Amino acid sequence: MSGIATFLTRRRGGASWHFTDVLAWIWLLAGLLLMFGPVVWLGLSSFKTRAALSEFPPTLLPYETSVVEVEGFDEPLPLYRVKTEDGEERLLVQVRRIGTVAQMADPEAPDEIIRVPLVAREPVREVRLATENYSTPFERYNFLRYFYNSVFVTVVATIITLIFNSMAAFALSKYQFKGRTAVLAVILATLMVPLSVIIVPLFSVINGLNLFNSLWGVILPTVATPTGVFLLRQYMLTIPDELLEAARMDHASEWKIYWRIVLPLAMPAVAVLAIFSVMWRWNDFLWPLIVLSDQELYTLQVGLNSFQGELNVQWHYVLAMTVVSMLPVVVIFAFLQRFITSGIASTGIK
Amino acid sequence: MTAEARHETAGERLAGLLLAPVRWGMNLIDRPMTWLQRRLGLGGVAAAFLAPNLLVFGIFVLFPMMLNVAYSFTGGGALFLNNRVFVGTLQYETLLSCRDFLDASSCREDRFWRAVGNTGFFVIVQVAALVLISLATALVLNREMRARGFWRAVFFFPVLLSPVVVALIWKWILQRNGLLNAVLVELSFEPTLWLVNRGWAMFWAIFLSIWAHLGFYTLILLAGLQAIPRELYEAAEMDGAPSWRVLTRITLPLLWPNLVVVILLALIRAVQVFDEVFVLTGGGPGTATLFLVQYIYETGLAQQVRNLGLASAASILMAAVLIVLTLVQLLASAWRERKEQR
Amino acid sequence: MSHLELKNVSKSFGPVEVLHQVDIEVKDKEFVVFVGPSGCGKSTLLRIIAGLEKATSGEVMLDGEVVNHLAAADRGLAMVFQSYALYPHMSVRQNLSFGLENTKTPKDKIEERVAEIARMLRIEELLARKPRQLSGGQRQRVAIGRAMVRRPGVFLLDEPLSNLDAELRVTMRAELAALHKRLDATMIYVTHDQTEAMTLADRIVVLRDGRVEQIGTPLELYNRPANRFVAGFIGAPHMNFLEGRFTGGDDGAARIELDGGHVLLLPIPARPEGEPITIGIRPHHIETEGGQARIPATVTLVEALGPETIVHAEAEGQPRIVAALAGQRSITSGNTISLALDERFLHAFDADGKRIEESRVAEEI
Structure with a gap:
């Protein structure tokens, strides 16, 4: 101590x-x-049963009333701790309840019915994890689909982001060409205009391209991130030009220089962008909410929101699915904490 | 197999295996790119490298930006611009016509002004509180302590959570039978319907967004603090300066450039507040937590009758504010870098 | 055959002209060193030859063909960079084979070639390592190996020894010289270090401010520097320059009065009285006795190196004269000595710094 x-x-x-x-x-x-x-x-x-969730005040741990299989009854019966009139304490099962009186019996001798007032008994409870909160939404509702959609959007968008952004960053950091400053300025300018400002016209663009209500409509507008281009460009500027020249002397084509020399060397920055991109896309809410109208196409975030917005909120499922949707992020963070925090501290992006 | 190849670790071999299709794909692209290089020279190659990103960028960012301006001068219910009616500055007039600008109910588009008022209030209170709390947390985390990584993670991890998750975590705590009310009852206070009371709903909207983003700003400030040379503190200690003087005379002045950037970043984010609050309160009760982005979203896209023109006009006005803030922020960043180089 | 010719090559970066109509010819299997102070354009010239930089005007010719339009890779040259530019993420083996892979060389051929080079450069044990695990000298070897692996006709070396410490530099210098003999290839070598130039080169090109000052063998440059700049640049310690003016004489011998009043007779045609002239004399051609031209001077610094003694001295009108005296001398600073200039080794330069051609200099024995 x-x-x-x-x-x-x-x-x-x-x-x-x-x-x-x-x-x-x-x-x-x-x-x-x-x-x-x-x-x-x-x-x-998230591990409490529906009944336990509606209790007030709530208990800390997920408890459930114990039940016992009793001979002569089809269903298991709930177990209670009963204070009898003579002050003795006994464990009895409840056979049925009539008004303020419960008909109870000794599980060893179920034929003898004992009448007990409700106030004189207390349920026997044990800690039990209600894992059905997790399995049922996947089986009965669309959550497996949502999960798949989220994974698809996240993976595809991240891969495209990494390839497109790194190519652009390579061109902007390693070539002198006319209009380079202009391109940089345009990209910089759009840093100021976040997606939330252009949702209305973007919606009509997506409609015009027939991407409404499609996962590609969620993916494409997000992949050309100016942030990613800048992050990678800043890093690539630190790669010495002599390496590229050496590769040129070594008969490497420009494309080969990009993916055999520059991309491997920019890996630290690419990894930071990859982590960010996974986080962004996994957590995206507003844009998928706008683009997706078909339940089948919902991402986890949108699905979760619509599920919790229903009239009769099924909190036991909502909470479990909330945990599921934060799990990947928590896992990533647990393994890459140092990487993420230093990435943010050095780049100032999120 | 050569002798060196056997030194490959299992991880490297796995990576090689995973990369094989990538390598194949990249080699496939090599041919057309080399052809391009021969035909057009380095300039052409640069264009080819830029093309995919710029194309996507043009279609999904640049073009909509211009479209936004065009939409804001049109009216009617049609989705595509060619079917829309030019109405001049009508949408802006609608948004800006108020008998008394301090009273939202006197305005033609009262929901817009309520959103503006709410956003303004939110921005001021949230940013002030957020920056102060982040600063305090950064100062605490900058002390010599054990397990600093753990404590940093404690404050940081909500940054990574999705807004929906953040909102649901707190919605669960704030609901009628939630943990907060249980604690209050335990301490013999009255339970409250937190999200049904107008004032409390705004309070929790602000609280939530601070809770979610605190770690990000703390991290930036902490990086700034750790960049301050130790010798300065040691010199101050030799001079016998009391700790509050060290704070006001050394720490804060040297942190100031970072602080400015943090304030501006927080402002830019706060103006765009939407997701967490939308999931938590849906903008309610009434219009108590209705913010600008939600107004734009609902007016333009979510209502039965979409009013794209009005929503565009509103988003142009919001963009104007953001552009000013971002320009200031970029200037401040440049200023910070210059200071750091010195 | 690898014969290189630069004709009238100029290069400007925007309004700044960094190379002025350079003409150089490099013969097959020759070792040519471009030397000059930093910023003289020597690296730019090398990069133009390599194809990494485009000449603004003029022609680069390889084996009689103009190659201005050819990309770097297609010129059949190899380059060793000052920073070595080894690919940091590749092993030594991959560094060596990258160029061959790009030219679609068969795998067994690559292995064979890499093994051969590794043996030649004694880097066999390093093949699996990454560049960051190598010492400076090892990196240098790998960089050279990477250039050698494709058997180029011309090697371009951009200050390859400047990142090494002094001792290693001497060793590597010798190795490079040996390598040149063995490879039988044309080498063009850029350095700012005149010792490297003198020891390695078949011929030296001295550059200053984007102009060729002189081209010649090391001894030509040493013995007959074309101008004051080359005279001062080549040779260590630097040549002493004594300012003076013509004061008479005839076609056979000119009378020259040095600042400070000392008078010399030089076997060059006389020029109008009062015209300025600079007399150059290398420190090794100064003694303390004998000779005709003797100048009294005060010693300011003595550096006893063992086999020789370097004496810094001041004479009237001549701020600083350095003499390298053979052996060990009992001279201390503050002493007044008499400096005897060996007349056979006097160089004369006119007001523009150009060598007065007739000035007689004996071949060094």
């Missing part, structure tokens, strides 16, 4: 506690509670 205390209180140089240290720790712990708490709560809640 004292070991933990010294661990927690140990400070630089072993100096005594300063009030700023206290403030900092308060801030960190409050942060931990506020940032992590809701997600933990989501995770715990």
Whole structure:
């Protein structure tokens, strides 16, 4: 115990506690509670049965009333802890309930019915994970489809983004040609105009190209990201031109220089863009919401939103699917945390 | 197989296997590109490299941008521009006609002005709070501590969550039987219908967007803090400067360029607020959390009768604000880089 | 056959002209060094030959054919870059074979060629390594190997030794010289280091400000520098220049009075009195005794190197004279000594810095 205390209180140089240290720790712990708490709560809640979710006040862990198979009954019966009149405590199953009185029986001797007032009994509960929250939406609803659509959009859009952006970045960083400044300026200018500003005309463009209600309509407008072009171009500018010249002397065609020399060397930047792109596309909401009208084509985010918007919200499914839709991002983050944070810190993009 | 090839690790071999189709595809493109190179020289090759990106870019970004302007001068219900009626500045007049600009209900397009008012309020409060909280968090994380990576992750991870997920996490906590009300009851307070009360709905909209984006700005500020040379702090310590003076005289002035960039980035983002709040409140109750992007989306695309012209005009006005902010931001970035080089 | 000719080659970057009508001929199997101070255009010239840069005007001819329009790869040249430009993500083996792969050479042939080069350059054990795992000298070898692997007719080397430390540079220099003999190829070598030029070259091209100052064998340049610039650039320590003017004499011998009042007789035709002249004398041609032309000077610095002693001295009217005296001398700074200029090795330059051709210089023995 004292070991933990010294661990927690140990400070630089072993100096005594300063009030700023206290403030900092308060801030960190409050942060931990506020940032992590809701997600933990989501995770715990997603394993609760529908009945447990509607309880107030809610329990921390997912409990469920225990049931027992009893001879002579087709269905398993719920188990209760009952205080009898003589102050004794017994475990009984409920056979049926009539008004404020329950008919109960000893699971060992089910033939003898004991009448117990409702207030004198309490259900026996055990921790159980309601995994059906996860399996049912995939089986009964369209979530498997949504999941597939999201994966398709994310993977295809990212691959196209990487190829197109890196090609453009290569041209803009390694060639001198007329109009280069103009192209750069145009791309820079459009950095200022986010998608949310052009949704109306973009919608009509998508319609005109017959891409409305198609996953390609979701993918294509997102792939020519100016951010990606800039990120890669900045990196490629640091690759020495002598390498390209050496390759030219080595009989390499320009295309070969691009994919055998420049692309491998720009891998760190390409990887950063890949991670960002996966995150962007997986999390996209507004644009898929506009383009997709057919349930079958919904991405996970849109599907989740429409599911939670229904009149009678089935929270037990909503919560489980929320966890599913954040899982890939959490996994990526867990493995690539350092990479992502340093990528953001150095590029200032998100 | 040569001796060196056997030194390949399993990972490298796997990567080689995965890359084989890529290699094949790339070699396929090599031929037409080489032909192009012979015919057109390096300039032609550059054009070919730019073409796919520029094509997509032109169709899905540049062209719509211009189209947007055209739409804003037309009316009627047709989707395609050639079927639409030219109405001059009517859409702008509709948007901007108010008897009293401070009272949204006196305006022809009152939902627009409510959205403007809400967005304005949101931008001011959210950005101020967001920047202050990010700064405080960055300062705390910049202290010498154990497990800094863990703490950074704690504050950062919501950045990666989708807006829908963020909204649902909090919607679940804020609902009538939610965790928050349970805690309040436990502490013998009255439970509240958080998202049905106008004021609280706005509060939670702001809270949510701070919660979701805090980590991003913290990270940028933290990078800025860590770029401040340690010797400066050591010199201050030698001078016996108290910690608040170190903060106001050393840390903040040196962090200022980063802070400016962070403020502008936060402003640009805040003006475009939509996703999380839309999923959380749907803009309600009433129009309490109706923001500009939602107004554009609903007016132009989601209503039974689409009013593309009005939505375009509104988005042009919003774009104007964003362009100004972005220009300032680019200038500030350039200024920061110049400062850093010195 | 690899015969290279530059005719009237000029190059401008925008309004800045960096090469002025350069004419150079490089014969087959010759080792030619372009030397000059940084910014003289020597690297640009090499890149024009390589095809990495286009000449603004003039012709580049290879074996009698104009190759201006040919891309770098199609000229059959190989280049070693100053930074080596090894592909960092490829192993040494891949670095060596990349060029052959691009020309669709059969696999077994590539292996064979790479093995041969690796053996020749003693880099066999390094084939699996990445460039960052190599030392400077090893990288240098790989860079040369990469140039050799396609058996080019002409090697272009752009300051290949400048990134090495002094000791390694001497070793590599010797290896390069040996390699040239063995490969029997034309080599064009760019450097700012005159020692490298002197030791490696069959012929040296001295460049300054985009102009050719002189072309010749190392000893021609050393013994008969065409102008003051070449005289000062070639040879270490640098040649001393003494300012003076003609004060009479006749066609057989000119009387020259050095600044500071000392008078010399030089076997060149006299020029009008008062015309300025610069006398050049290499430090190794100065002694402390003997000779006719003696100049009293005050020693400011003595560098005892062992086999020779370098003496810096000041004479009246002549701010700095350096003498390289054979052996070890008991001279200390502050001493007044008499500097004897060996008249056989005096160079004379006119007011424009051009060599006065008639000035007699004995071939060094």
